[in-house]
Amino acid sequence: MDNKKTVMQIISENRFMHILISVALGFVVGALFLVVMGLSVGDAYGRLLSSVTTLKGVSYVIVYAIPYIMTGLSVAFAFKTGVFNIGAEGQFVMGSMSACVVGILLGDLPKIILIPLCFLVAMAAGALWGIVVGLLKTKRGINEVLSMIMFNWIAFYLSNYIAGIPAIHSDGTAEATKNIADNASTLLPADMIKSLGLCPTANWGILVAIVAMLIVWFIIDKTTLGYKLKAVGANKFAAEYGGINVNGSILTALAISGALAGLGGALQLMGMGSRISVFSSQEGFGFAGIVVALMGCSNPFGVLAAGLFYGALTYGGSKLNLEGVPTQLISVIVGTVVFFIAISVIFERLKYAKKAPKKVKEGKENK
C-alpha cells in the first residue's frame, strides 16, 4: 500500500483522469438504461458517434457548442472567485435579447459596425445582470444564488415582454421576434457552406468563443486581477487581510462573468437562432454552462473541450429518436457524469482521511 498508489489515489490526484472515467461511467449507465428498456446499445451509441464524425456533423457540433462554451466560461470564471453563477441563464437571455433588439432596429448599419455593436451591447446587458446581483450581495449581503435565480426569471419575462413589442415582434404569425438583419448575422457565406458541405447554420462564432477563452485564461493566470480574484475565491478573509478589496473583486468577477454569458447569448442568436421565440420554458443554456464548467474543471481550456463534448451530445442526442431511443438518454448520461464528477469531493476526503486516520475510522478507506 505504501509504495503502490491505490486506485483511489490515482483518480483523486489526476483531475483529467477522473473526468474521463466519469464520462465513461456516464455512457455505461446510459447503456444500462438502454438494455433495461430493451433497446440496442449499438444502434444508439452508433448513431451518436456517426452523427458527429462527418464534416457536416463536426460543423453542427461546433455550432451547438458555442453557447455552451460561453456560459461554461462564465460559470467557471465566477467560480474562481468563489461565486456560484447560477444566473448565467438570465445573463444569456439578456445578452441575446439586447443583441436581437440592436440587430433588428439598427439593421441598416454596415456589418463591420453592427456585429461588434451587438456583441458589446450583449456583454453590457449580461454584465449589468451580474453587477446588480453582485451589488445585492456586497452591499446588502443577499445570497447571490437566490437573487440570481430570481434574476433568471426577470430576464425570462423581460425577454418575452420585449418580444411582444410591435417594433420587435414578428410580422408573421410566429410568437417570436423578427429575424435580425443579415448584417448582424455571423453566418459563413452561403456558397462557402454549400461548397464545403457544412451545416446550414455554420458561423464564425467559435472564433469569438476561442478568443474569449484565451482572454479568460490570460486574466485568471497572467494578471494581478486574476490573482486577486483567485485569492478571494480561495479564502475571502485571508484575501481581505492581505489587502485585497473583496467586494470589488466579487463585483468585477460577476461583471466579467455576466458579460461572457451575455456574449454567448449574442453568438447563439447571431449565428444560429436569428430570432428569439416567446419562451414557454427556460432554454437552459446557462444551466448547461454549470455542467460544462464542472466537466472542464473551471479551466478555460477544459471548458472549451467540455463545451464541444456537450455540444456533440446535444446534437448527436437530437437524432436518437431516429433509432427509437428517447433523447432523454442524453440527460441520463450527462446527469451521471455530473454525479461522478461531483462525488470527487468524496475521493478527496478519503485522500485526506488517510493522512489523518484518527478522525476517520480505518474501514472507510479503500474499497
Next chain:
Amino acid sequence: MKKFLALVLALCMVFSLCACGAKEEAADKIKVGMVTDVGGVNDKSFNQTSWEGLQALDTNKFEVKYLESKTDADYQTNINTFIDEGYDLIICVGYMLASATMEAAQANPDQKFAIIDDATCAELPNVACLMFAQEQASYLVGLVAGSVTETKTVGYVQGMVSDSMNQFGVGYIAGVLEACPEAEVLQYNANNFGDIAGGATAAKDMITKGADVIYHAAGGTGIGVINACAEEGVYAIGVDTDQSPLAPEYVITSAMKRVDTAAQDISKAVADGTYEAGIHLYDLSNGGVDLSPTRDLIPEDVLKMVEDAKAKVMSGEIVVPKLASECPTFTLAE
C-alpha cells in the same frame, strides 16, 4: 496509472464495436418524419396527437419517426436531419416552424413538406399546409356554452390576438349568442400561451363576475383556466385536443382539431402519389374539426341541437363568421 489508461481504452473499444451494428431498411416503405415544436412529443396537445396519428399508420407501408425540438434554433437542424436521412415527407407541427420550414422548402425543392396550422408557406410547390376551420369547432362549443350557462355569462380566454386566433373567439361568440341571445361573453387576451398562473387568475376573475362556462384558446395558459374552473366548480371548454382528462368532471367538451387525421391523410397521399401542396382545409364536412368524443357531461337535448347545427354548417345554411370585423361583440384587440 497504466491500469487506468487501459481501462479507458478498453471502454473506447467496446463503444466503437457497438457502433458497427449494420442496419437494413426496407426500401419500399414510405418514410415520414415529424418535427415537434418546443412543446415536445408528450405535450398532451398537437405534437402528441399528430404523433399518435402517425403511429396508427400501417407499419408495413410506413416508417414514422419524430425529432423533438428543445429550442427555437433546433427546428432547422431537425428538419435538415430528416432531409439528410432521405425521408419522403417531413411534417412540421405548428406555426412556430413556419420560417424554418419555408427556408428548408426553398432550399430543397424536391423534398415534400407538410406543416400543421400555418398557411404562410402555401405558395411553395412542396409544402402542404394543413389548416383547420377553428371557427366551426368554436361555434359548436359556443352553442354548448350558451345552452348550459345558468348565469347567462360565459368566459373566453385567448392566447394572442391575431387573425387566425381571433377565429376561435368570433366563432365561439357566434355560437353562444345563437343559443342564448342575451348572454354576456367576458373576454380576455392573455398575450401568452404558456402562463398557467395568468390563465387561472383570468378565469377566477371571470367566475367572480358570474361566468359559469369558460372556453380557452390559449395553449398552456388554458391549462390554468381549466384548473381554476375545476377548483371553482364551473364548466371549462378545452381546445385543440380532447382535454377532458385534465378535469373529467368539469371539462364539458373541447373544440377539437383532428391533427392526427390530417397527419395520416397527408402521409397516405404521399404513399398513393396524390400529394398536393397548398392549403388543405379540415372542417366539419371532412371530420377535421368537431366536438371532442367525450360527451358525458353534455345534456341530451343540447347534444341534439349541436348535431342539427353541425348539419346546417355543413350544408352551408349557417356560415360561421371568422373575422373580428364580422362580430361586433368580439372586443379583444392588440
